[in-house]
Amino acid sequence: MPALAQSFPQRPLTLVLPYAPGGSADVLGRVLAAEMQRELGQTVVVEYKPGAGGNIGAEWVARQGPSDGHTVLFAASSLATSVSLSKLNFDPRRDLQPVAGLAAIPSLMLVSSDSPFTSVGDVLKAARARPKELTFGSSGLATGSHLAGELFAMQANVELTHVPYRGSGAVYPDLIGQRIQLLFDVMGSSAGHVKGGRVRALATTSARRASDFPEVPTLAESGLPGYEFETWFGLFVPAAVPSPTVTRLEQAALVALRSAPFKERLSQAAATPIPDSASAFGRYFTSDVERWAKLVREGKLAPVQS
Known part of the structure; x- marks a missing residue:
């Protein structure tokens, strides 16, 4: 393993949650931070930077946060949708790089x-x-x-x-x-x-009924055939973070993802798997960006007014 990766991390890490406390991102993020902390051997501190549908915290990580891998963004689907639907001061595709995909929740x-x-x-x-x-x-x-x-x-x-x-x-x-x-x-x-x-x-909103709520029908069953929507979660770092450091973070995230406490949280949330490696999650993210861009181009969704 390259020396850079062996020496990382050198100090506590910050996991930036760009959403208000109390939601699924908060619950999953805190468990993930605790499990990554075990694997990395350094404290992982959760820091909240909510606002603008997650874009304030995401922009901070992309543009102002340290680019040495010690600051990680816990992002959700809004990072992909905002490319076409919001007015951004940064480009998530250019200014951030994926670390790992976590899960999607209906x-x-x-x-x-x-x-x-x-x-x-x-x-x-x-x-x-x-x-x-x-x-x-x-x-x-x-x-x-x-x-x-x-x-x-x-x-x-x-x-x-x-x-x-x-x-x-x-x-x-x-x-x-x-x-x-x-x-x-x-x-x-x-x-x-x-x-x-x-x-x-x-x-x-999922394609199938949730095991925790078997009596609750899907929207597809309820008169909207084909309706499916899930919110995904994943980790990103600034684009300038060196590849060996990204690989070390990816390894730690994948270990955390497979830990019993995190798997229990995913089960409680009726989560479904998404591509988890950095490369596969990157392709997943790019595809999701295009999905929403296509809806905007076709006039099916309009950019939101802030």
């Missing part, structure tokens, strides 16, 4: 347990009768919770009103109180709210 379509809507059909009927009156919350512009709702509206040919919040945790009080009608939230953070009885799951 979302649940949620309403208050007091809501009159008991099925996706009820929502569609109301949305068609009252265009733009139904609202859906999200954890921010161009985040997974936002895009899952936009894809739902696009495929169902209905008009909903989007209400962005600072993190999905901030949406729940308004959803429960019926000040907004809908939320699409990743299963890792939504499952507890459903099991707590204050919100109701109408559907899952």
Whole structure:
């Protein structure tokens, strides 16, 4: 192994989470940090830099963070969608490089347990009768919770009103109180709210029903054939980080990914595997960027207005 890789890391690492505490990224990120810490022999500190759907923290890592591998970005799908849907001051494809893919997590379509809507059909009927009156919350512009709702509206040919919040945790009080009608939230953070009885799951965004919620149909089963949406998570570092250092981080991430505590968290979140090596995850990321760019080019999705 090259000497550079052998001497890395030389001090504690920082894992930047560009999202608010309390969501799936937070839960997975903290477990991942603890497991990578074991493998690397250095403390891995989680640092939150939320805002702009993850773009504030991602830009900080890409443009201002150290380029020696001691600062790692815990990114989600919004890093790919923002290339086409947001106005960025950096290019994730040029300014960052992939380290490892972690997993993809489906979302649940949620309403208050007091809501009159008991099925996706009820929502569609109301949305068609009252265009733009139904609202859906999200954890921010161009985040997974936002895009899952936009894809739902696009495929169902209905008009909903989007209400962005600072993190999905901030949406729940308004959803429960019926000040907004809908939320699409990743299963890792939504499952507890459903099991707590204050919100109701109408559907899952995955291709198959979740084992934890076998009674909840997929959106594809509920009148939207072909609908599928999952939020992926992965690690990136600045583009200037040397290859041996990236390889060392990749090895540590893959060990953490296969650890019992992290696998347990993934299972609880109904996560599905994605390509995990740096090279394969890089191709996966590029493909996802193009997927969303194509929807914008075809006029099926419009760039978000900040």
